[in-house]
Amino acid sequence: MTAEKTVSAIPDFRFTPSVDQVGVEERASRFTKRSIKTASKVSGLKLALNMIDLTTLEGKDTEGKVKQLCYKAQHLHDAYPGLPTVAAICVYPSMVSVAKKALGDSGVKVASVATAFPSGQAPRDVKIRDTKFAVNNGADEVDMVISRGRFLQGDYNFVFDEIAAIKEACGDARLKVILETGELGTYDKVRKASDIAMYAGADFIKTSTGKISPAATIPVTLVMLEAIRDFYYKTGKMIAMKPAGGISKSKLALHYLVMLKETLGDAWMNNHWFRFGASSLANDLLMQLMKDKTGVYQSGNYFSLD
Amino acid sequence: MPRLEVLKTYKIYIGGQFPRTESGRFYIVKNKKGVNLANVCLSSRKDFRDAVVAARGAFGGWAAKAAFNRGQILYRIAEMLEGRKAQFIDELIKQDSSAADAENEVNLCIERLIYYAGWCDKFQQLFGSINPVASSHFNFSVPEATGVVAAIAPQNTGLLGLVSVVAPIIAGGNSTVVLASESKPLCAVTFAEVLNSSDVPGGVVNILTGKPSELVKYFADHMDVNATVYCEKDGETQKLIKEKASLNVKRVVLYDKINWQSDEGQSPYFIMDTQEIKTTWHPIENIGGAKAGY
Numbered sequence: 108m109t110a111e112k113t114v115s116a117i118p119d120f121r122f123t124p125s126v127d128q129v130g131v132e133e134r135a136s137r138f139t140k141r142s143i144k145t146a147s148k149v150s151g152l153k154l155a156l157n158m159i160d161l162t163t164l165e166g167k168d169t170e171g172k173v174k175q176l177c178y179k180a181q182h183l184h185d186a187y188p189g190l191p192t193v194a195a196i197c198v199y200p201s202m203v204s205v206a207k208k209a210l211g212d213s214g215v216k217v218a219s220v221a222t223a224f225p226s227g228q229a230p231r232d233v234k235i236r237d238t239k240f241a242v243n244n245g246a247d248e249v250d251m252v253i254s255r256g257r258f259l260q261g262d263y264n265f266v267f268d269e270i271a272a273i274k275e276a277c278g279d280a281r282l283k284v285i286l287e288t289g290e291l292g293t294y295d296k297v298r299k300a301s302d303i304a305m306y307a308g309a310d311f312i313k314t315s316t317g318k319i320s321p322a323a324t325i326p327v328t329l330v331m332l333e334a335i336r337d338f339y340y341k342t343g344k345m346i347a348m349k350p351a352g353g354i355s356k357s358k359l360a361l362h363y364l365v366m367l368k369e370t371l372g373d374a375w376m377n378n379h380w381f382r383f384g385a386s387s388l389a390n391d392l393l394m395q396l397m398k399d400k401t402g403v404y405q406s407g408n409y410f411s412l413d
Numbered sequence: 414m415p416r417l418e419v420l421k422t423y424k425i426y427i428g429g430q431f432p433r434t435e436s437g438r439f440y441i442v443k444n445k446k447g448v449n450l451a452n453v454c455l456s457s458r459k460d461f462r463d464a465v466v467a468a469r470g471a472f473g474g475w476a477a478k479a480a481f482n483r484g485q486i487l488y489r490i491a492e493m494l495e496g497r498k499a500q501f502i503d504e505l506i507k508q509d510s511s512a513a514d515a516e517n518e519v520n521l522c523i524e525r526l527i528y529y530a531g532w533c534d535k536f537q538q539l540f541g542s543i544n545p546v547a548s549s550h551f552n553f554s555v556p557e558a559t560g561v562v563a564a565i566a567p568q569n570t571g572l573l574g575l576v577s578v579v580a581p582i583i584a585g586g587n588s589t590v591v592l593a594s595e596s597k598p599l600c601a602v603t604f605a606e607v608l609n610s611s612d613v614p615g616g617v618v619n620i621l622t623g624k625p626s627e628l629v630k631y632f633a634d635h636m637d638v639n640a641t642v643y644c645e646k647d648g649e650t651q652k653l654i655k656e657k658a659s660l661n662v663k664r665v666v667l668y669d670k671i672n673w674q675s676d677e678g679q680s681p682y683f684i685m686d687t688q689e690i691k692t693t694w695h696p697i698e699n700i701g702g703a704k705a706g707y
Contacts, residue, residue: 403660404462406637 117306120263124337126294126330135326138366148361149399155360156183156392157191158378159385160218160349161413163198164225164317173202177209179411184393187400193389194378195248199224200241207245218248218283222273225287225316227252231269238276249273250283252316253300255290263303270307283311283349288327289319297327301334305346313349317384322352325362332370345374351384357395360388386413423453423598425460425622426605428467429615434460434623442598445509453598456623458631461563461590464619465637468561468588471616476558476586484533487584490611491526494519497607501572504599508571521674522576528679529580536585536681544692551695556688558586559664560639563632565625567644567673571597572604575620577673578642581683583617587640590619592632598622625650633657633665640664640687644671 143151161180163172173196180193195216196206206217219241223229229237238249251273257265274282284304288297304312312331315322328350335346348367354360360383367381375381390413394405424431436457442450454460475483494501498519505515541555562582567574571594582589593601605620621628629650633641634657643654646669658665666686671678 403634403636403657404465404631406635406661409636 117267118302120299120303123295123299123302126298128294131294131326131329135324135329135366138325138329138369139362141362141365143361143365149396151361151364152357152392152396152399153191154376155357155364155383156389156396157194158381158383159193159389159392160195160197160351160382161193161389162196162317162351162384162386164220168199168202170202170205173198173205174209176413177206177215179389179413180210180215181213182411183389184397184410187393187396190393190396194382197250197384200237200244200246203241203244203246216247217245218250219244219246220250220252220285220316221246222251224250224252224285225318227254228256231272234269235272235276238273242276242278242280246280248281248283248311249277250285250313252285252287253304255287258291258296258300258303263299266300267303267307270304270309274308281310281347282308283313283347284309285313285316285351286331287316287319288314288323288331289321294327294330297330298334301331302338305334305338309346311347311349311382313351313384315350315352315384317352320353323350323354323384325366328363329366329370332366336371339371345380347380347382348375349382349384354383354385355387355391357388357391360392389413420451423451423602423622425454425456426602426608426618426620427460427464427616428470428619429609431605431609435463436460440623442508442596444507450507451599453602453622456592456621456628458628460621460623461628461631461635464590464621465561465563465635467616467619468590469637471614472558472560472588474614475583475588475617478586480534480537480586483584483586484530486612487526487530487533487580490607490613491523491530493607493611494523494526494604497603498523500603501600504603505571508597508599510571518570518573518674522572525573525576525679526580529584529684532581532681532684533584536684539681540685540688540690546694549697551697552692553695554690554692556585556685557691559687559689560587561637562587562589562640562642562687563635563638564589564591564642565629565632565644566591566593566601567668568594568596568625570594570673572600573673573678574644575601575604577678577683578644578668579618581681582642582687583613585684585688587687588617588619590621590632590638592625592628593620593622595622595624629654630657633663634660636661638663640666642666642668642687644668646670 163176180196183190192215195218197218198206200219203219221238221241222234253266286300291297301312390410397405424433434454434456438455439452440455442453501519502515544552546552564578601620608618633654655665
């Protein structure tokens with residue numbers, strides 16, 4: 108990694124590589140064929156647990172709900188000693204101070220969505236103030252949405268400049284850029300949006316808000332992981348990845364870890380470089396871990412609400 | 414020209430679908446003459462796990478249906494069974510019944526379904542109560558469905574045992590996963606087709622085929638199952654079920670002395686075996702110094 112490399116010129120996004128749809132989907136389906144058993148399964152489940160951004164993004168969120176979620180983040184299942192915590196709590200900006208206080212020095216980070224989440228349909232100065240509000244309240248990470256309308260119009264400079272402006276507003280907070288792949292339509296557009304986000308200063312690229320279907324899928328995540336890999340080869344800079352929405356089963360989470368391992372390698376296999384945006388995934392992982400520990404199939408009744 | 418018979422693939426019934434077992438295993442069902450009748454799914458513990466997920470998903474909606482509506486649906490099952498009598502009689506005869514016994518068995522099944530259809534909105538009145546209490550409360554107890562019931566159907570009959578066990582479970586608002594007779598599983602799968610066309614929501618009844626010896630442990634120890642029904646006299650297995658069931662304090666229901674052919678094979682008490690009694694204390698005002706009657 109040389110100094111020259113990190114300040115490499117911004118490429119012409121008209122020449123972003125195109126994606127072979129059939130090839131990507133074929134490759135993606137193979138990640139689901141790996142047999143992961145016993146000890147490796149348990150360590151995979153624990154790793155997935157440690158990569159979760161435990162999320163509540165509802166209009167009806169209250170302080171009580173956020174405090175409850177923060178407690179869960181630190182005490183996933185006390186009947187199973189030695190479990191990791193989740194990586195972060197993900198909330199709206201108005202709840203950042205509540206979450207920050209509830210989490211204290213537990214090491215669990217606070218992520219806040221910002222920039223008129225989930226639509227992103229607001230003027231830039233509003234988005235910047237939204238971001239600064241979250242950061243000033245103590246958010247360690249900011250999840251922004253790109254302006255999909257502008258992107259689909261072909262106004263790539265607008266999208267690029269916006270991400271760069273939000274990155275500046277973030278200060279020390281890490282920036283996750285949500286592409287909302289469900290609204291982009293094609294893998295080519297996902298790839299282009301990923302490249303724009305990374306060159307504009309994203310620390311993470313993230314698939315979805317969770318408000319649009321389809322949210323994260325294995326193929327779309329693969330396209331983004333490959334964009335991260337190419338970016339790393341060009342610039343020497345690592346970018347983190349966060350698939351979000353629709354990942355609620357342990358088995359699926361393990362498929363994602365397989366894909367991560369086979370696409371980016373061991374350096375990315377931790378919660379600094381990979382996250383799951385999810386809420387109900389945590390309980391499913393806990394139930395699988397308890398199944399392994401006790402030998403009997405579990406019931407949701409014996410796990411805390413999410 | 415001789416016609417090549419189109420044979421039915423006997424599959425299992427989970428969540429309103431007819432999948433094959435995820436394990437890909439099967440066993441060959443033979444009658445007493447040694448004739449191969451069918452290749453039947455040899456269900457695995459993962460099929461059972463999937464079936465419990467389906468049953469849990471269906472439970473809320475089924476339990477919340479009006480009791481009267483559940484009665485209508487049970488009656489509908491009987492209607493559908495009546496329309497397909499010939500097929501069931503044919504299958505029972507293939508599995509060693511005489512023609513007379515087979516017809517008698519199917520008739521009895523239809524009558525039993527009608528019987529429990531009638532009980533759906535009546536047993537609560539019989540077994541619920543208003544209780545005298547010494548404070549100003551209106552205090553009443555009513556039976557409520559216990560949840561997901563895992564049942565191993567009686568092994569000595571092809572259809573009657575299964576119907577006699579399943580009908581009271583679902584009449585009371587539970588959902589169920591039931592394992593068919595190992596040696597006579599054909600009618601169980603065909604009965605799933607009847608259920609599928611009777612307005613029974615997918616997942617309320619799930620039917621597996623396979624070996625009780627292999628699956629009984631999981632029927633008894635799954636934490637998301639609320640009751641286990643077992644119908645054989647095998648003491649060792651009964652002990653195993655009771656031990657495993659203690660993990661989450663399941664109800665264990667043993668029907669090892671019942672002659673399903675007779676009138677003792679049907680009773681509202683069978684519905685109560687998978688119910689729990691819930692008591693409510695409803696505060697009432699003590700008006701003008703009058704004592705609360707109840």
